[in-house]
Every structure is written in C-alpha cells, then in structure tokens.
Amino acid sequence: MNVLHIELNHQTAKFSGPDASYTVPLGSSSLADMIVGDPPLPEELTNAIGIFMDHIEDVTREVPSSAFAEAVTVAGPGLQALVDTEVGLPKGLPFDLARGAVEEVYRTLVTETAAERAHNPGLPADEVHHILGVCCAAVAVLRTLQVPRLTVTAG
Numbered sequence: 037m038n039v040l041h042i043e044l045n046h047q048t049a050k051f052s053g054p055d056a057s058y059t060v061p062l063g064s065s066s067l068a069d070m071i072v073g074d075p076p077l078p079e080e081l082t083n084a085i086g087i088f089m090d091h092i093e094d095v096t097r098e099v100p101s102s103a104f105a106e107a108v109t110v111a112g113p114g115l116q117a118l119v120d121t122e123v124g125l126p127k128g129l130p131f132d133l134a135r136g137a138v139e140e141v142y143r144t145l146v147t148e149t150a151a152e153r154a155h156n157p158g159l160p161a162d163e164v165h166h167i168l169g170v171c172c173a174a175v176a177v178l179r180t181l182q183v184p185r186l187t188v189t190a191g
Contacts, residue, residue: 040105040181043191044112044173049091053101060091064114068169076146076168084169088176096180108183111191114170119188120158121145121167127158130188135178138186142171 043050044064052059067088071080093124096103109130111163119131145153145167163170174186 037106038101038104039109040099040102040106041109042110042112042177044110044115044170046113046129049088049112049173051092051095051102052101053099053105055101056099058095060088060094062091062167064112064173065150065157065173066169067169068166071148071168072170073148075152079174081146081168084172085176085179088173089180092176092180097154102181105181105183107187108181108185109187109189110174110177111189114163114166115174117163118170118174119169121156122158129188131188132185133174133188134185135183138171138174138178142175145171150168151153 038054041052045063047063049060050061051060067084070084073080114147116129118141119127119129119133122133122137145156150164153167154161159167178186
C-alpha cells in the first residue's frame with residue numbers, strides 16, 4: 037500500500053513517501069500566525085489553505101508517490117487536539133479522521149471567536165488559536181490529494 041507520511045511541525049511539514057521525502061517551509065503555527073481576525077476573516081483562511089495547497093503541489097513533484105497515496109498518516113503538535121475536538125473528549129491514537137469530519141470541525145472552529153472556541157470539549161486552552169493552523173493544513177491536504185481520510189498518529 038502506498039502510504040504518505042506527514043510530520044506537521046510548528047514551522048515546517050515533512051512529507052515522506054516510499055520514493056522520496058520533501059519538507060515545506062510552513063507548518064501549523066506558521067499557518068495560525070496568518071490568521072489574526074477574531075473570528076477569522078474568510079480571506080485569511082483562504083490564503084492559509086491556499087498557500088499550503090501550493091506547497092503540496094510542490095510535494096507531488098518532489099515525492100511522486102504522494103499523488104497516488106492510498107493512505108495518509110499525519111503526526112505533530114495540535115493533531116491530538118483536532119481528534120479530541122472532533123470526538124468531544126480525549127481519544128487514543130491512531131485515529132482515522134474522515135474528510136467530512138475534518139471539514140466540519142474546520143467550519144465550526146473558524147466561525148467562532150477565540151473565546152467561543154475555548155468552550156469546545158476536547159480543545160485544550162493552549163490550542164485555541166493553534167488549532168486553526170492545524171485545521172487549515174488538514175483541509176489543504178485532504179482537498180489537494182483527494183484522499184478520503186487522514187490517520188492521525190502519535191509520531
């Protein structure tokens with residue numbers, strides 16, 4: 037099975053396939069830093085997702101197997117919070133997040149102010165802003181690679 041592994045860090049994201057690996061100079065905190073509105077402005081979200089999608093297009097050139105990935109695993113800071121927010125309570129990893137679930141969590145969180153996001157079950161207080169970058173990265177991966185789910189792993 038062709039699996040693409042993504043290590044989503046604060047400032048970078050490393051994509052590894054069976055044939056190559058490639059690191060993009062943008063991570064979850066970099067994406068969250070692009071979002072200053074409270075609640076986030078639509079153009080901030082469009083830009084954050086768009087720039088990450090542009091980098092994923094670079095990945096598909098540098099890691100050819102990524103364009104044909106049958107499964108995508110992702111690990112890194114903030115991803116446990118994404119899983120826990122989707123479920124509403126702490127959940128063990130690995131955990132499969134369907135594309136629809138990621139899109140739903142994204143839509144919910146980006147329409148809330150930081151104060152409103154802080155009341156989401158499963159979302160730690162220190163992740164209230166950072167989760168926006170994690171969501172943008174996850175949405176960008178799912179939309180660009182057209183995979184049905186992400187498997188969040190511990191690392």
